[in-house]
Every structure is written in structure tokens, then in C-alpha cells.
Amino acid sequence: xxxxxIILVVAIVFLVQGCKEERIERNRTNTxxxxxxxxxxxxxxxxxxKKGREKEMEKTxxxxxxxxxxxxxxxxxxxxTPLQYKVTRREGTEPPFNNEYWDNKRxxxxxxxxxxxxxxxxxxxxxxxxxxxxxxxxxxxxxxVEKEDRHLFMKRTEVRSKHGDSHLGHLFDDGPPPTGxxxxxxxxxxxxxxKEDLEKEGYGxxxxxxxxxQRKER
Numbered sequence: 001x002x003x004x005x006i007i008l009v010v011a012i013v014f015l016v017q018g019c020k021e022e023r024i025e026r027n028r029t030n031t032x033x034x035x036x037x038x039x040x041x042x043x044x045x046x047x048x049x050k051k052g053r054e055k056e057m058e059k060t061x062x063x064x065x066x067x068x069x070x071x072x073x074x075x076x077x078x079x080x081t082p083l084q085y086k087v088t089r090r091e092g093t094e095p096p097f098n099n100e101y102w103d104n105k106r107x108x109x110x111x112x113x114x115x116x117x118x119x120x121x122x123x124x125x126x127x128x129x130x131x132x133x134x135x136x137x138x139x140x141x142x143x144x145v146e147k148e149d150r151h152l153f154m155k156r157t158e159v160r161s162k163h164g165d166s167h168l169g170h171l172f173d174d175g176p177p178p179t180g181x182x183x184x185x186x187x188x189x190x191x192x193x194x195k196e197d198l199e200k201e202g203y204g205x206x207x208x209x210x211x212x213x214q215r216k217e218r
Contacts, residue, residue: 068117068143068163076114087188088114088166091151091158096131099187103127107195109139109206110185115164117143118203119190120183123213126176128184135183136175139206146171159183 070076077085086092096102101110110120110133121139128134138144142162149158149170157171168189175182193201195210 068112068115070114070164070166080113081188084113084188087186088164088168091167092186092188094132094186094188099132101133101187101190101192102131104133104192106192107210108193109198109203110190110192111203112143112161112164112166112168113189113191114166115161116191117161117163118206119143119161119168120185121206121209122195123209128175128182130184132169133185133187133190134175135185136179136181138183159185161189 071079073089076089080088083092083094087094104122104125107122109118109122111118118140119138120133120135124135124137124139126134126136145160145162145165147158147160149156159168159171160166161168166189167186169183169185172182172184173180193203195207198204198207
């Protein structure tokens with residue numbers, strides 16, 4: 001009887017996780033459809049059609065992809081704190097509500113602590129109540145890699161950086177609109193660059209995102 005009960009519990013867990021994976025993919029598909037065409041205003045106040053954020057940044061991305069590289073392990077051990085190394089290289093998890101960015105409300109972008117590749121923006125950050133920095137979508141989807149994670153007897157979606165191969169956190173399907181997704185990240189895997197420092201840090205082209213956001217608020 002105990003064996004049958006265990007088998008039943010495992011089956012239920014996998015069924016629930018499978019449904020979550022379907023919802024994540026459905027949310028991502030819906031988001032892509034909603035952002036495919038957006039209306040922007042020109043200086044003459046004439047509407048023009050353009051693709052979403054990825055298209056807007058396509059020709060003006062600051063970073064040189066060749067510069068986003070992962071140092072060797074010995075260098076990383078010297079560069080990173082023990083917690084940063086544990087999270088990024090050993091798939092660790094930092095404590096909730098006791099990390100650097102969970103309650104950070106400043107404007108700016110978040111880059112990989114290892115490679116410097118842009119990952120998320122404060123414009124997409126939200127308070128998930130989990131104690132970890134959470135985002136509704138990536139700043140640069142090309143810098144995000146999703147992998148199946150079956151640790152802890154459950155199926156989850158791990159999020160890693162493409163160039164640094166850093167473990168960042170996990171992706172869930174319980175986020176707010178417009179995507180319905182929650183990228184739950186570890187602060188230890190990120191470096192925050194304030195809006196006012198973007199230019200001098202080499203990410204100046206991302207300033208336009210915040211300028212556009214300010215215009216909308218007016």
C-alpha cells in the first residue's frame with residue numbers, strides 16, 4: 001500500500017509540473033503575440049508600426065557579445081564572493097528577503113555578475129512577495145537560456161545566462177500581466193547598474209528605454 005501511495009504522489013507531482021510547463025509556454029506565446037506590433041509616436045506625432053522591445057534595441061545594443069565571456073574557474077573563485085560562486089557555479093539559492101536586490105526600486109538594468117551580459121530591467125521588475133528579485137520578462141532574450149530542472153523531485157525551468165553560463169534562478173507561470181511569467185532570480189547572480197551609470201558602464205543605449213518610459217508617464 002505504501003508503494004502504491006508513493007507512486008500516486010509522484011504521478012500527481014509530475015502531472016502538476018507538466019501543466020505548469022504548458023502554462024509557461026502559453027504565456028510566453030501570448031506575450032510574443034501581444035508585443036509583435038506596438039505603436040510608437042514620432043516627433044510629428046504620427047503613429048508608426050514597429051516590433052517590440054527586441055526590435056527596438058536590435059540596431060543599438062551597446063554590449064559587444066564577444067566581450068561577454070566566462071572567466072576560468074580559478075579567476076571566478078577570486079572574483080566572486082563565496083555566495084556568488086555557490087549560486088552561479090553550483091546552482092545554489094540565496095536566502096529570501098536577505099539579499100541585495102529583492103527590494104531594490106531604483107531604475108536601471110541587471111547584468112550577469114560573471115560575464116556582464118544584460119539580463120533584466122527595472123522596468124519589468126515587480127514585487128512577487130517571495131523575497132527574491134522577480135521580473136516579468138528578460139531585457140535581452142538572446143542572453144537567457146532555459147533548461148529543465150528535475151532536482152528536488154519536481155520539474156522546474158532553470159534560467160541561466162548564455163555567455164556566462166551562470167545559474168540565475170527559475171521561471172514560473174504565476175507572474176503578473178502582461179506576460180503571466182515570473183523570472184525568480186538570485187541577487188548573487190546579478191550586478192545592478194543604475195540608470196545614471198549606464199553610459200559610463202558601457203550600456204548607454206539602454207537609456208532610451210527609461211526615457212521612453214518617462215514620456216509615457218507624462
